[in-house]
Amino acid sequence: MFTSDEKGIIEPNSDLVAMALAVIGCIIFIALVSHVYDVYQQKSDIVQHYDDACSLAELLKTDPVFTINDRPDLIDISRLESLSSEDIDNLTSRYNRSFDFVFKFEALPYYSKVIGTAEDEGICASVPVTIKLNDVREVPGILTVKIWEK
Template sequence: MAVSLFINDSLFNGDLLEALLKKRLTTTARLKDTARLKDFLKPVKKTCALMSRDERGVLEPHTDLLSVALAVIGFMVFAALMSQTYLGYEDRSFALENYETASLIAENLADAPALEAESTGLLSAASLDAFSGPNGANERERLFAAFSRNYRFLVEVRTGDGQWHWQIKPDDAEPDAFADGLEKVAASVPVVIKLNPAESVPGTLTVVIYKTEWN
């Protein structure tokens, strides 16, 4: 009986040891596989972390586009300012250069014998009527021939109360040579206009020079 129990106990212990050994080997293999899996996943996680944290690849193109857009806008604004500055300078240059000329022409016409009333130093309304009327082509030609043809100008004479107004233009000018939208400069001098033998009134004589391709 004792011998039988010993044999059975030995068999039981052998089976138990074998089972424990297999379980240990299985656990060891699983641990090794787990360790290998962790070692394999580490570079992948690191790469993913770098890909998610490195935002330069996404932001740099937008930053470059924004910089280019700002540079283009800045250049356009600068070009517009320079253009306005140049045009403003050109306009002022024309006015400064031609205002003195307009003043000299106005002074000469104010003392022109052809416009005077019997050498009295007064402008004659009758003469102004002749120069500005439809039959005064010869008078107008002689008047403008006394000045350089480099200047395109007209003459206006007004009474101080605005009741009387005369305008003298050259007949050889183009129809749109004195259009309202053209650039021009004007200078005026005070005059006295003799309307009739009994009445003289103050007024102004104005010379308006228009800009052309040569001035």
């Protein structure tokens, strides 16, 4: 049963270490590739939702609920202060897509108002606006919209 020629005989356990290293390397490679893809998917979702937040901010910027009738580019602070919960519900239902949103008007240091309640995490976009403080004074401001998935 045994031959005296030992040139072709290998130990049965000698390639187990090499095989284990190859398997571990493949597992690490697959885990790394799946993690990179997951991060890429998250970043592309953020970019897509940022575009949604920007377009919503542009729509709210010229919404007749906030603006003056003869100047649709001017946010009236008296209209912001007189918003009722019904007006906010109408805005939410009009612009409600696959996400919820809140928005904030700022004209620092004169005025800042957040309309709605927000989740902790979300995607924000800001657009410049002009806010009418009174009949004499108009100041530059910022409209910030924060969106999150329902």
